[in-house]
Amino acid sequence: MKAVVYNKKGLPDKLIYCDVEKPRPNDNEVLIKIHAVSANAADYRSMRMGIIPKKRIFGADIAGRVESVGKNIRQFKPGDEVIGDLSDCGFGGFAEYAVAPEKALIPKPTKVLFEIAAALPIAGITALQALRDKGNIQKGQKVLIVGSGGGVGTFAVQLAKYFGAEVAAVCSSKNVAQTSSLGADYVIDYTKEDFTKNKRCYDLIIAINGNHPLFAYKRILNPNGIYVMVGGALLQIFRSILFGWLMSFGSKKMCSLAAKSNQKDLEFIVKLVEDDKIKPIIDRRYSLDKVADCMKYLGEGHARGKVVINVE
Numbered sequence: 118m119k120a121v122v123y124n125k126k127g128l129p130d131k132l133i134y135c136d137v138e139k140p141r142p143n144d145n146e147v148l149i150k151i152h153a154v155s156a157n158a159a160d161y162r163s164m165r166m167g168i169i170p171k172k173r174i175f176g177a178d179i180a181g182r183v184e185s186v187g188k189n190i191r192q193f194k195p196g197d198e199v200i201g202d203l204s205d206c207g208f209g210g211f212a213e214y215a216v217a218p219e220k221a222l223i224p225k226p227t228k229v230l231f232e233i234a235a236a237l238p239i240a241g242i243t244a245l246q247a248l249r250d251k252g253n254i255q256k257g258q259k260v261l262i263v264g265s266g267g268g269v270g271t272f273a274v275q276l277a278k279y280f281g282a283e284v285a286a287v288c289s290s291k292n293v294a295q296t297s298s299l300g301a302d303y304v305i306d307y308t309k310e311d312f313t314k315n316k317r318c319y320d321l322i323i324a325i326n327g328n329h330p331l332f333a334y335k336r337i338l339n340p341n342g343i344y345v346m347v348g349g350a351l352l353q354i355f356r357s358i359l360f361g362w363l364m365s366f367g368s369k370k371m372c373s374l375a376a377k378s379n380q381k382d383l384e385f386i387v388k389l390v391e392d393d394k395i396k397p398i399i400d401r402r403y404s405l406d407k408v409a410d411c412m413k414y415l416g417e418g419h420a421r422g423k424v425v426i427n428v429e
């Protein structure tokens with residue numbers, strides 16, 4: 118089969134489109150013919166840090182059709198359409214075929230196209246777990262989404278609105294109209310205004326991108342407010358992980374998210390998409406032989422929504 122293999126530590130030009138052996142499922146695995154796969158910051162960041170999957174093939178968010186199943190598989194049969202998150206089982210999605218345990222997969226509704234399905238897992242689950250699990254989002258709350266332009270941010274805005282919050286969002290000029298169209302009540306263009314310095318305060322802040330001191334975030338939290346660090350500059354991530362708990366004295370809570378893939382949350386996201394309550398924003402589409410270009414684009418840090426690779 119064709120796959121994109123990472124063969125050396127370094128930049129995206131080390132990704133090679135080539136022939137490799139087609140994987141064979143063991144008794145507890147499903148073999149999937151991949152139709153579409155989306156790229157995530159996780160792929161790019163792991164590659165830059167030299168954290169390489171065992172099979173040297175990145176790509177976690179897949180959508181495809183079951184080709185064959187191991188003898189212990191109960192939930193799926195050949196021909197079923199599935200959506201998967203392979204981030205906890207060795208990646209392998211930038212390829213024509215991949216194997217996965219059934220817990221990494223859910224059925225794909227026929228109505229949801231393969232490329233739409235592939236855009237959902239990591240970004241959708243991350244936004245959901247940040248808002249609902251870490252952020253305990255409540256109807257009517259004032260929520261700030263910092264970094265609303267990318268994969269996670271575009272889901273976060275829509276999910277926060279779905280949960281009934283009043284949503285403010287931060288992005289650059291080119292994403293202001295898109296963020297408004299996703300339902301944000303108030304959009305702050307970070308190239309023109311510093312959201313940490315105006316008078317607005319929030320019940321929940323989801324920090325997805327950018328780089329601001331924890332004290333600046335804490336200052337704009339309402340009493341009993343929660344700050345959830347999802348991502349952004351490495352400095353922001355380290356600060357939140359190391360000092361967030363220290364700064365959670367008093368009524369304000371500062372925490373970090375490490376999203377965990379699971380079938381229930383993926384089903385929740387997929388159902389919202391099936392019911393037209395939320396939608397992924399697809400910024401660019403690539404073919405499998407152009408994954409290196411796709412990763413270079415993602416690495417620039419300004420993707421507008423999701424970037425999808427159509428394999429079929």
Ligand SMILES: NC(=O)c1ccc[n+]([C@@H]2O[C@H](COP(=O)([O-])OP(=O)(O)OC[C@H]3O[C@@H](n4cnc5c(N)ncnc54)[C@H](OP(=O)(O)O)[C@@H]3O)[C@@H](O)[C@H]2O)c1
Binds near residue numbers: 268326350375419
């Ligand atoms: N904690 C977890 O479990 C978890 C899970 C998944 C992802 N993450 C992390 O979450 C972050 C976002 O992931 P992603 O997949 O959404 O990435 P992405 O799609 O590559 O995000 C790109 C977006 O970031 C925005 N951005 C860049 N600089 C910004 C700034 N200074 N202020 C506000 N927005 C800015 C860009 O918008 P503009 O062009 O408008 O600047 C662009 O739309 C990454 O750091 C990733 O590692 C964490």
